[in-house]
Amino acid sequence: xxxxxxxxxxxxxxxxxxxxxxxxxxxxxxxxxxxxxxxxxxx
Amino acid sequence: xxxxxxxxxxxxxxxxxxxxxxxxxxxxxxxxxxxxxxxxxxxxxxxxxxxxxxxxxxxxxxxxxxxxxxxxxxxxxxxxxxxxxxxxxxxxxxxxxxxxxxxxxxxxxxxxxxxxxxxxxxxxxxxxxxxxxxxxxxxxxxxxxxxxxxxxxxxxxxxxxxxxxxxxxxxxxxxxxxxxxxxxxxxxxxxxxxxxxxxxxxxxxxxxxxxxxxxxxxxxxxxxxxxxxxxxxxxxxxxxxxxxxxxx
Numbered sequence: 308x309x310x311x312x313x314x315x316x317x318x319x320x321x322x323x324x325x326x327x328x329x330x331x332x333x334x335x336x337x338x339x340x341x342x343x344x345x346x347x348x349x350x
Numbered sequence: 351x352x353x354x355x356x357x358x359x360x361x362x363x364x365x366x367x368x369x370x371x372x373x374x375x376x377x378x379x380x381x382x383x384x385x386x387x388x389x390x391x392x393x394x395x396x397x398x399x400x401x402x403x404x405x406x407x408x409x410x411x412x413x414x415x416x417x418x419x420x421x422x423x424x425x426x427x428x429x430x431x432x433x434x435x436x437x438x439x440x441x442x443x444x445x446x447x448x449x450x451x452x453x454x455x456x457x458x459x460x461x462x463x464x465x466x467x468x469x470x471x472x473x474x475x476x477x478x479x480x481x482x483x484x485x486x487x488x489x490x491x492x493x494x495x496x497x498x499x500x501x502x503x504x505x506x507x508x509x510x511x512x513x514x515x516x517x518x519x520x521x522x523x524x525x526x527x528x529x530x531x532x533x534x535x536x537x538x539x540x541x542x543x544x545x546x547x548x549x550x551x552x553x554x555x556x557x558x559x560x561x562x563x564x565x566x567x568x569x570x571x572x573x574x575x576x577x578x579x580x581x582x583x584x585x586x587x588x589x590x591x592x593x594x595x596x597x598x
Contacts, residue, residue, distance in 0.1 A: 308391065313391045313392035313393050316396070316453060319453055320396040320454065324399045332370060338566050339562065339565060345573055346572055346576065349576050
């Protein structure tokens with residue numbers, strides 16, 4: 308296989324990995340912020 | 351009802367996010383620095399994220415089992431939160447391992463997916479733990495939820511050895527273990543070291559993720575308790591089940 312084609316697959320895999328990691332950790336951060344706001348509002 | 355052990359809100363720490371970013375960076379630098387494989391070429395670099403993702407799925411579900419067993423023993427919600435947090439992270443990394451496996455399979459096997467024992471069992475494990483997360487949403491009662499989820503959390507761990515040893519027990523398109531095997535690693539030392547760095551970095555990332563996810567689980571339990579304390583009786587509460595046994 309042409310090395311440039313191989314690099315395309317590697318790019319896809321790492322894009323997928325780091326993209327998913329950023330989305331997942333951001334979702335945790337957003338949910339924490341929302342939960343803190345909700346608790347602060349009800350206190 | 352058992353309340354979360356810590357009732358006052360402590361400030362949210364930033365360092366777990368920093369640790370996650372550094373661990374991700376270390377993996378990337380290590381994976382891009384090592385020489386490519388003689389046969390697979392640059393495609394071998396996918397291994398440095400695919401294998402750690404699969405390892406974290408095993409680890410996370412192992413921690414879910416531990417937290418579930420501890421809840422059933424101690425009846426403390428902190429163990430249920432540990433199990434829940436780890437299960438969500440485990441589902442994430444199982445999905446990531448499957449997606450990365452598909453990205454590796456297409457250029458090497460020629461197909462995105464095949465009904466191989468390893469792949470099929472991993473997909474089943476993914477859906478069973480999605481079921482675990484769904485089961486937790488069936489009730490707002492923290493004790494009932496924790497008990498139901500803990501039983502499934504303990505039982506579901508049987509899938510981890512099934513997935514791992516599937517490549518040994520059945521004829522598989524997926525490669526057999528190359529690192530942990532009686533004859534020693536069947537890989538160049540530089541690749542083994544890079545893979546171990548990636549696995550260690552992902553494990554550190556998991557610990558940092560768990561700290562933040564458990565913080566969220568604690569806050570969610572606080573909200574549930576807060577909401578339930580302000581709720582009046584529900585319409586259905588007035589309905590009493592008929593005493594068909596005649597009071598016996």
